[in-house]
Amino acid sequence: MPTCLITGANRGIGLEFAKQYAADGWKVIATCRRPDEAEKLNALEGEIQVHPLDVTDFARVEALARKIGGEPIDLLINNAGIYGPRVVAYDSIDYAAWAEVLRVNTMSPLKVSAVFADSVAKSGLKKIVTITSQMGSIADNGSGGSYIYRSSKAALNAAMKSLAHDLNAKKIAVAVLHPGWVRTDMGGSGATIDPFESVAGLRQVIDELSLETSGRFLAYDGREIPW
């Protein structure tokens, strides 16, 4: 069966990915910041390894790759993300917080992808997906605000589009995926779908991802989102 590596797998969408892929018989390399406190992840059944990983700690990202060794990774899911301060006003931005959100949402997925690209290249499926947000769509920004989160995901999308071009040579398909508005700690209880529906849809989109469709911005229901 294929192997997937997931960041931020202890709760929310990441946990649901681990649950569904493990239930389907995949080998799941689940990472999270504090495995000792990841009760729900540790309780999942199936072939699951849990490794500590703060995605902003690039030395640890490289150490994890060494620890896993040359094992092929069919699917890398960059899921870990933060929203940052919910302030919407342009004149009260916390710039230090903005830098931290860029580290987590934008720089770390590229670093993780770069470090594990060779492991993905030697697998059967060869796919890297990153969970972005429709809020990162500049074309779709009809309401303004959310400067920090929007810009972190827009920049993430730009980086992943370049990565899709560059990893074509290694025959790796790359996509940025919007999970919908999901009832997680980030999405809140008023969100429209639950993690099961989001991840079931995302898995279908990932199944259909190929080198021919690499470099796209897609929603969990298969809809193409304008950049």
Ligand SMILES: NC(=O)c1ccc[n+]([C@@H]2O[C@H](COP(=O)([O-])OP(=O)(O)OC[C@H]3O[C@@H](n4cnc5c(N)ncnc54)[C@H](OP(=O)(O)O)[C@@H]3O)[C@@H](O)[C@H]2O)c1
């Ligand atoms: N929920 C939505 O409606 C929605 C909509 C669009 C996009 N998204 C995106 O979907 C992804 C998952 O979000 P979610 O809704 O599942 O959010 P969540 O419930 O808040 O979970 C976020 C996950 O990211 C992890 N994380 C945060 N910073 C990290 C770091 N530095 N290193 C490693 N892990 C880190 C968290 O770990 P800790 O437990 O250690 O904090 C947690 O596992 C994010 O990229 C988010 O931007 C969500």
